[in-house]
Amino acid sequence: MLLYEIILFGLLGTMTAIVMDTILTDGKKYLLSFFLILEGTFFGWLSGIAWVYLTGGMNLDIWAFLLPIAVAGFFTFMTIWYLPKGIMGRISDVSNANVAIIVIVSLLVIGACFFSLTPSAKLSAMSTNAFNEKEYTNLQWQPGGTTLTASDVQLFVRGSSNPSMINISYQLGSINGLKVDNPTSNGYLDFKVILHANVLWQKPYLKIAIYKDKNGNGIVDTGDIMWSDSAYKLSLTSADGDWRSNCVWSDNKPVSSAFVTQNLVLPIFDATAISPWQNEKGKVFLNTPEGYVPQNDMMSWELTSTGITLKENVQAYTSVGAGDQTSINGRIYCGQATGNNLILVQAYDASTTDPFQQNVDPIASQVIPFQVASLQGGIGNEWIVLGGLGIIVLIGVAMISSRKY
Numbered sequence: 238m239l240l241y242e243i244i245l246f247g248l249l250g251t252m253t254a255i256v257m258d259t260i261l262t263d264g265k266k267y268l269l270s271f272f273l274i275l276e277g278t279f280f281g282w283l284s285g286i287a288w289v290y291l292t293g294g295m296n297l298d299i300w301a302f303l304l305p306i307a308v309a310g311f312f313t314f315m316t317i318w319y320l321p322k323g324i325m326g327r328i329s330d331v332s333n334a335n336v337a338i339i340v341i342v343s344l345l346v347i348g349a350c351f352f353s354l355t356p357s358a359k360l361s362a363m364s365t366n367a368f369n370e371k372e373y374t375n376l377q378w379q380p381g382g383t384t385l386t387a388s389d390v391q392l393f394v395r396g397s398s399n400p401s402m403i404n405i406s407y408q409l410g411s412i413n414g415l416k417v418d419n420p421t422s423n424g425y426l427d428f429k430v431i432l433h434a435n436v437l438w439q440k441p442y443l444k445i446a447i448y449k450d451k452n453g454n455g456i457v458d459t460g461d462i463m464w465s466d467s468a469y470k471l472s473l474t475s476a477d478g479d480w481r482s483n484c485v486w487s488d489n490k491p492v493s494s495a496f497v498t499q500n501l502v503l504p505i506f507d508a509t510a511i512s513p514w515q516n517e518k519g520k521v522f523l524n525t526p527e528g529y530v531p532q533n534d535m536m537s538w539e540l541t542s543t544g545i546t547l548k549e550n551v552q553a554y555t556s557v558g559a560g561d562q563t564s565i566n567g568r569i570y571c572g573q574a575t576g577n578n579l580i581l582v583q584a585y586d587a588s589t590t591d592p593f594q595q596n597v598d599p600i601a602s603q604v605i606p607f608q609v610a611s612l613q614g615g616i617g618n619e620w621i622v623l624g625g626l627g628i629i630v631l632i633g634v635a636m637i638s639s640r641k642y
Contacts, residue, residue: 243285249302250281250309257313273313280312281305289410378485378545379499382465385457393446393502394457394581398598403584404433405603421610426569428605430582431562438557440587441507444599445471446496447569450577455606457581466496467525469569471505472533479555480565481506484517487540491520495538495545504585504592506536507563510552526570554587571609580605
C-alpha cells in the first residue's frame with residue numbers, strides 16, 4: 238500500500254507541475270516543460286516519503302492530497318519565478334482552456350479520492366454493564382515479555398465462534414530509508430486492521446497482542462514470547478474513530494499503554510462515550526522511544542502497590558452496521574526483535590461475552606505475520622539515487638533558467 242501511496246503523491250506532483258507550466262509558460266517551451274514535470278514528480282514523490290514517515294501512511298485524508306500539490310507547486314513556482322521575466326506573462330486563450338480542463342479533472346480526481354475516504358454514519362448502543370467492580374480491581378499487571386506455556390496458549394488463543402460474521406483484513410507498512418520494506422531492528426512497523434461486519438456488530442471490542450514466533454510456524458504456540466506493552470500502540474489517529482486502547486496511570490501520570498495482565502489480554506472498546514476519570518489525549522508517554530502522544534482518549538487504569546484497577550466504564554458503544562466496516566491503526570517499535578513475529582487480533586461483542594473474561598471464544602480472529610530484519614549500516618542506495626535525481630533536477634532547471642528567450 239505504501240508504495241502505491243508514494244506513486245500517487247508523485248502523480249499529484251506531476252499534475253501540479255503540468256498545470257502551473259501551462260498557466261505560466263503556455264506549455265510551449267518543451268525542454269522547460271520536461272524539467273518542470275520532472276521537478277514536480279520529484280517533489281511530489283518526496284512529499285509522499287515525508288507523509289509516510291510522519292503518519293505511517295496507513296490512512297489518507299484531504300491533507301495527504303494537498304501536501305504534494307503544495308510542495309510541488311511551491312518549487313515549480315520558485316523555478317519559474319527566476320526564469321527570464323518575459324516568460325511569466327505569456328498566457329494565451331488556448332492555454333486557459335487547457336488549464337480549465339486540467340484543473341477540473343484534477344479536482345474531480347481529488348474529490349473522488351476524498352469522497353471514498355468519507356466514514357460511514359455511526360450507530361450507537363448503550364452500555365448496561367459496569368466493569369470496574371469486583372474482579373476488575375487490582376489485576377496483576379504484567380506488561381508482556383513472558384514465554385508462553387501450554388496453558389497460556391489455551392488461555393490466549395481461542396477458536397472463532399462465528400468467523401463469517403466479521404471479516405478481518407490488514408495492511409502492513411514500514412519504510413527503511415526511502416524503501417518500502419520489512420521493518421528493521423530499532424525501526425517501526427505500522428499496521429492497520431480492517432473489520433467488515435456482515436451483520437450488526439452491536440457492542441464491538443477487540444483483543445490484540447503481539448508475539449515473537451520462536452519456531453516460525455506462523456501460529457501462536459508454546460515457547461512463543463509475548464511482546465512488552467511499551468513496544469506498541471493502538472488507536473493512533475482520528476481515523477480510528479472511537480476505539481479505546483488502555484492506559485495505566487500512576488501518581489497522576491500516564492505510565493504505559495496496556496494490553497495484557499498476567500492472565501488477561503485487555504479489551505479495546507469501540508465506544509462513543511466513556512465515564513470520565515483521565516483524558517490521555519495530548520499526554521506524552523515517557524516510556525516509549527519516540528515519546529508517544531495519544532490522539533484519542535483511552536480507557537484509564539490506576540496502578541497501585543496491589544495492581545491495576547479500571548477507573549472508567551463504557552457508557553455507549555459505537556456499533557458497526559451490517560455491510561459497514563471499522564478499522565484501527567497500530568505502530569510497533571521493533572527494537573531487537575529480529576525474525577518472525579505475529580499480531581493476534583480477536584474480535585468480540587460485549588452483548589454476548591464478558592470483555593474481562595479471557596477463556597471465551599472470539600467471533601473472529603486473524604493472525605498477522607511480520608518479519609523484522611537486522612539493521613544494516615551505511616547509506617542506502619536509495620539515498621544515493623535520490624541525491625542524484627535532485628542534482629539532475631537542479632542542474633536542468635539552472636540550464637533552462639540561463640537560456641535566453
